[in-house]
Amino acid sequence: MSFLPIKIENFVQHMDQDELPALIVRYFHEEVVGRSPHTLYARKTDLGKFCLFYHAINGHLQVKGLMPQDVKLYLNDLEAKGYAANSRNRQLGSIRAFGSWLLENGFVKIHPCKSIRDVHVDLGVPKAPRDREYHRLRKAAEVRATNTGFRFSQHFRDMVILETLNSSGLRISELLSIKLGQLKGKRFHNVKCKGGKVRSISIKSGTCELIGTYVSSHRTEGSEYLFTSKNGLQLDRVTVWKSLKKIAQAASANLQPHEKMTLHPHMLRHRHGFKSREAKDAVFAAARLGHCSLNFVHRYTQETTEEEQIILEKID
Missing domain, CATH: 1.10.150 (DNA polymerase; domain 1)
Structure with missing residues (x-):
């Protein structure tokens, strides 16, 4: 209790x-x-x-x-x-x-939530790094990864996590649950996902190469999980949140206060949704993100306030 x-x-x-x-x-x-x-x-x-x-x-x-x-x-x-x-x-x-x-189980005769509906929520456009912002984040992560004298570089691991989240669209809990043997070829196999689902996810060739380098040269052994802590244990979400925050701070070092970037794992999932929708269609984006319905993916087809204003200005 x-x-x-x-x-x-x-x-x-x-x-x-x-x-x-x-x-x-x-x-x-x-x-x-x-x-x-x-x-x-x-x-x-x-x-x-x-x-x-x-x-x-x-x-x-x-x-x-x-x-x-x-x-x-x-x-x-x-x-x-x-x-x-x-x-x-x-x-x-x-x-x-x-x-x-x-x-x-017969404990009540009337459902306690009968006729009670969810509160309507305007989901709006998901927050995600734009291409230029992601380029800065990726560059900052690379600099952190290369400016270390340690073989088992946690900074290199953080760069790989950044790229893998961006390439796969996985939730952070799903990524951290993946074990070494689940990466075969260019796919994560039998990944435990939200809602009890189990699915396989393809990732880009470049991401596979990065993961391979991480496993062979930078991963601390000890746990069966793909991403480990400096002690070889399964990596936790809080550590990833803190690492991504540091990457965003490094990427924002020379920016004006209003341009400073924030970053958390789910923003990279959002970015993958946007890029998947741009590359093909909403059905493909839904499949990549593991959604059975297109309702959530509709968010990735909406324009931001700035984009909407630009479009409006072009209308005669």
Whole structure:
């Protein structure tokens, strides 16, 4: 029960099996298996917060009293506290999945999220480095990689990660889950992706060569994973975030304050989506990013505000 807030842990000591905390524990043992650590943490946190709210407004934790009105009140409370629409939708998704499990197992007669829809969110144009910006980032990463006297260069590894994310469109969690034996030819095979999907991803020849150099000359041995830390352990996402931030800072060294660049792993996935859409079409971009629907890929066909203004000025 370490995932639940401390106040709920106090409830757990005296709870019945038909109370929400006990059912949340059972739900995670039976239903939410094989999810990524990030997904597990998010869902556990979301359900823990809802559990506290439910107890605060009802004075009990009995699942039989759980109704859609409770969820609506919770969402209204989140909005009043300033939670963004995306955050509210994520928490609603966690409660909805838990509610489906409760309904299927006969703990409730009405789905607690019945008739409750996600908050509409205007996704807008994804943030991604433009070609000139990516060139500066790549150059900065190369300089960092070559200006080191160490054989097992973490800077060289960071450059390879930058290029691999840009070339593959993978999420950072997906890339860091890849093991040495999964790279065969010019493809990553059987990559565990979001939503429990497993797929294979082709990458560019130049990226394959970089990875080969990294593995043969710069990778610290110890773990079975492709990208390792300086101690040979599986690399974590926080380290990658920090490394990309340093690359962006180096690339922005001589730029004006308003031109300074920021960079995080998902921006490179966005860039891959844009470039895939430009190279062929939305269907190809969807396949590259692992989306079953074209709804998300539609974002990569939109113009930025600056591009839209340029187009408008050309209209007679």
